[in-house]
Amino acid sequence: MDNRKYSRRSFLDRSTRGLAAAGAMGIYGKLDLPEERVKHNSQKDIIFRDLGKTGVKLPIVSMGVMTATNPEVLVRAYEKGVRHFDTAELYQRGNSEKMIGDVINRMGVRDDVVISTKVWAISHNPKRRNEISNPSSPEKVRQYFIEDFEGCLERLKMDYVDILYQHNVTYDNSVNARVAMTNPGILEALEELKSTGRIKYTGATAHFNMASVLNEAARSGVFDVVQISYNFSMSDDDELKDAIKNAKDNKIGVVAMKTQTGGEGRDKTPINQTAVLKWVLRHEGVTTAIPGFTNFDHLDEDFSVASDLEYTSEEREFLESEDVIKKLDFCRQCSSCEDTCPRNADIPNLMRSHMYARKYGDFFEAKSTLKMGTENIISLYPCMECNECLAKCIRSVNISKNIEELKLLFA
Ligand code: SF4
Ligand code: SF4
Structure with missing residues (x-):
């Protein structure tokens, strides 16, 4: 140097x-x-x-x-x-x-x-x-x-x-x-x-x-x-x-x-x-x-x-510790929840967007991420008219709560 x-x-x-x-x-x-x-x-x-x-x-x-x-x-x-x-x-x-x-x-x-x-x-x-x-x-x-x-x-x-x-x-x-x-x-x-x-x-x-x-x-x-x-x-x-x-x-x-x-x-x-x-x-x-x-x-x-x-x-x-994964509260983007949504929502992308909004406080990145999902679809669209979230994570991510929070922010 x-x-x-x-x-x-x-x-x-x-x-x-x-x-x-x-x-x-x-x-x-x-x-x-x-x-x-x-x-x-x-x-x-x-x-x-x-x-x-x-x-x-x-x-x-x-x-x-x-x-x-x-x-x-x-x-x-x-x-x-x-x-x-x-x-x-x-x-x-x-x-x-x-x-x-x-x-x-x-x-x-x-x-x-x-x-x-x-x-x-x-x-x-x-x-x-x-x-x-x-x-x-x-x-x-x-x-x-x-x-x-x-x-x-x-x-x-x-x-x-x-x-x-x-x-x-x-x-x-x-x-x-x-x-x-x-x-x-x-x-x-x-x-x-x-x-x-x-x-x-x-x-x-x-x-x-x-x-x-x-x-x-x-x-x-x-x-x-x-x-x-x-x-x-x-x-x-x-x-x-x-x-x-x-x-x-x-x-x-x-x-x-x-x-x-x-x-x-x-x-x-x-x-x-x-x-x-x-x-x-x-x-x-x-x-x-x-x-x-x-x-x-x-x-x-x-x-x-x-x-x-x-x-x-x-x-x-x-x-x-037993609850370490729960404490991390992280969507690892595994797509295992894919079949649990009747409307084929891009759940991994939604959870990633939620992470940026909630954990990083970065709303611009959260919004940009919503546009990065399945081709030509803003990831939140399928959830807009959906009144009851049936999607389930095989781990510990609370999908329905996170989607409700995303709707409050971006819908
Ligand atoms: S709210 Fe849940 S069940 Fe409804 S479209 Fe979105 S992810 Fe699927
Ligand atoms: S919400 Fe759960 S099952 Fe779905 S992609 Fe994330 S970690 Fe996997």
């Missing part, structure tokens, strides 16, 4: 949001250090892992910048050792990208960090969405995907991003060909962006069918990194565990999201945050996790895991 580029004081002097006293630097060198573990200012070791075949090594705790709005949290995260910041074109209507770009560029540490963003294969522009509803027109898909990505670069004020994810893919193109990870227009766009240096690595994100997406990425070699939803509610999913291992064996970087199932309201939940984060990271196939901490306390709590994955007795007790 070149201290001429960044000091906390120089950043703060230029920042429009003042901070308290400038603290110790606490900064170590570049990402591509050969050591597996690097000392930082607390003298504890940070655990690094390889991001697949990219040659990049990342601390096992990174930052998901979905709902964070305080740039000082990003500065502090960098100082503590976070080197990967994850965003998406949709997060905070593009303001997440703007904030990351502003912070990283002001600090002058662009080359020391890994920035990822995501573009949705179905353009968020409704006119374009209609135009590309036919996946047999790959040229339009390619063009719009690249144009949407150029918007990301503009907001980030960067020449390139490290990882560009095709957002929210499905493995099975018979379900929704437009968002399939084999969509030829998207694959062409990713290849073009990589060959012209506007992205370094290609990626795909999956909120459901994670095992299939990981296995396909491992088979095809097209994607360098896969970001998956992964948390303790999936602890009995051996297929997914095997797919993570398979991805590691095939040198695919795996980034874990939704690790604590929480979001903004985490202080109000009975979840032991470090226990569930450690559980995810104890899978060696997971390169790094991107908890979405939004304040200093949550940052400190989550980053403490980066140097120590041993469970405390309290954490172990939490994970072994």
Whole structure:
């Protein structure tokens, strides 16, 4: 790290949001250090892992910048050792990208960090969405995907991003060909962006069918990194565990999201945050996790895991408690409830939207998610005229209550 580029004081002097006293630097060198573990200012070791075949090594705790709005949290995260910041074109209507770009560029540490963003294969522009509803027109898909990505670069004020994810893919193109990870227009766009240096690595994100997406990425070699939803509610999913291992064996970087199932309201939940984060990271196939901490306390709590994955007795007790799955209250998007709805509502998507609204307090993301369901249908439509919800979760998600809450918010 070149201290001429960044000091906390120089950043703060230029920042429009003042901070308290400038603290110790606490900064170590570049990402591509050969050591597996690097000392930082607390003298504890940070655990690094390889991001697949990219040659990049990342601390096992990174930052998901979905709902964070305080740039000082990003500065502090960098100082503590976070080197990967994850965003998406949709997060905070593009303001997440703007904030990351502003912070990283002001600090002058662009080359020391890994920035990822995501573009949705179905353009968020409704006119374009209609135009590309036919996946047999790959040229339009390619063009719009690249144009949407150029918007990301503009907001980030960067020449390139490290990882560009095709957002929210499905493995099975018979379900929704437009968002399939084999969509030829998207694959062409990713290849073009990589060959012209506007992205370094290609990626795909999956909120459901994670095992299939990981296995396909491992088979095809097209994607360098896969970001998956992964948390303790999936602890009995051996297929997914095997797919993570398979991805590691095939040198695919795996980034874990939704690790604590929480979001903004985490202080109000009975979840032991470090226990569930450690559980995810104890899978060696997971390169790094991107908890979405939004304040200093949550940052400190989550980053403490980066140097120590041993469970405390309290954490172990939490994970072994009988009602842990209920406490997590997480829809793992398994679709097992599909046949219990007489109107074929896209329940997994509805539950995901509910999570963003209730747990993250992110109504924009919740609304956008409702549009991401089964083709051309806003996921809440089938529920609008339905007076009694008969849908049942095979686990512990209260579908009818959640749908009532969604109706109050969005109907
Ligand atoms: S309210 Fe329940 S049963 Fe009715 S359409 Fe929606 S998910 Fe299906
Ligand atoms: S509501 Fe339950 S059964 Fe339905 S997708 Fe979510 S976890 Fe699976």
